[in-house]
Amino acid sequence: MEFVVLVLAFPRAYEVFTIRLTAYTNYSLRTLMYxxxxxxxxxxxxxxxRAFGISKAHLLKSARQLGKLGYLKTTRGRTGxxxxxxxxxRINIGAVVRALEGDSEVVECFNPSTNTCxxxxxxxxxxxxxxxxxxxxxxxxxxTLADVTHDSEALRQRLPSLAVA
Numbered sequence: 001m002e003f004v005v006l007v008l009a010f011p012r013a014y015e016v017f018t019i020r021l022t023a024y025t026n027y028s029l030r031t032l033m034y035x036x037x038x039x040x041x042x043x044x045x046x047x048x049x050r051a052f053g054i055s056k057a058h059l060l061k062s063a064r065q066l067g068k069l070g071y072l073k074t075t076r077g078r079t080g081x082x083x084x085x086x087x088x089x090r091i092n093i094g095a096v097v098r099a100l101e102g103d104s105e106v107v108e109c110f111n112p113s114t115n116t117c118x119x120x121x122x123x124x125x126x127x128x129x130x131x132x133x134x135x136x137x138x139x140x141x142x143x144t145l146a147d148v149t150h151d152s153e154a155l156r157q158r159l160p161s162l163a164v165a
Contacts, residue, residue, distance in 0.1 A: 025100040027054055028062040032071060032096065036088045036149040037156050042081040051159040062100075069099055088149060094141030 021029075034048045045063060049056040063082050067074040073085045084091070112120070120126070149155060 021097065022101065023058070024062055025097055027052075027058055028066055028100055029093070029096065030054070031059060031063060031066065031082070032084070032091060032145055033149055033155070034159070035072065035082060035084045036091075036145050037152050037159070038083075039088075040083070042075060042079070042083050044081045047160075048082075065100065069096075071096065084145075088145035091145035092141060093143040093145065093148065094137050094139075097140055098137065 030052050031048055034051060035043055045056050045059050048054070049059055063072055063074060066072040067082070067085070070085050071091055072082045074080070074082050117123070
């Protein structure tokens with residue numbers, strides 16, 4: 001499953017290079033979107049799992065991390081669930097992706113301790129890939145959770161109805 005894919009074409013280099021977010025980040029962004037579509041509601045993880053066809057176990061892991069980061073309020077127990085920990089206008093997609101993805105090693109040479117390429121230090125691709133990754137993240141920095149959920153009714157219509165406890 002992919003949430004965001006950026007394709008950068010470099011003449012003289014590889015024909016196409018693709019940046020993909022991890023499934024973990026994908027599921028985390030979907031969780032935030034689902035909560036934004038149900039403001040003020042304690043949302044059960046089962047509902048999010050059913051809405052997106054994702055394992056509840058995967059979602060629980062990402063919800064814990066989103067809670068630690070302050071993006072979600074989490075409540076345990078039978079009547080527990082999650083809801084946004086701050087206004088969707090304050091949740092920057094770029095910041096979320098950076099927090100969840102960590103140091104993204106798009107290519108091997110991004111990590112000098114694991115790099116085995118003999119061209120490191122002379123190859124121009126490293127700089128190109130760094131600039132491409134920064135441009136990708138800069139675009140995400142321009143977007144908030146409110147921006148991606150502004151047409152909430154149209155988005156809600158594509159998801160199963162929220163179960164009421």
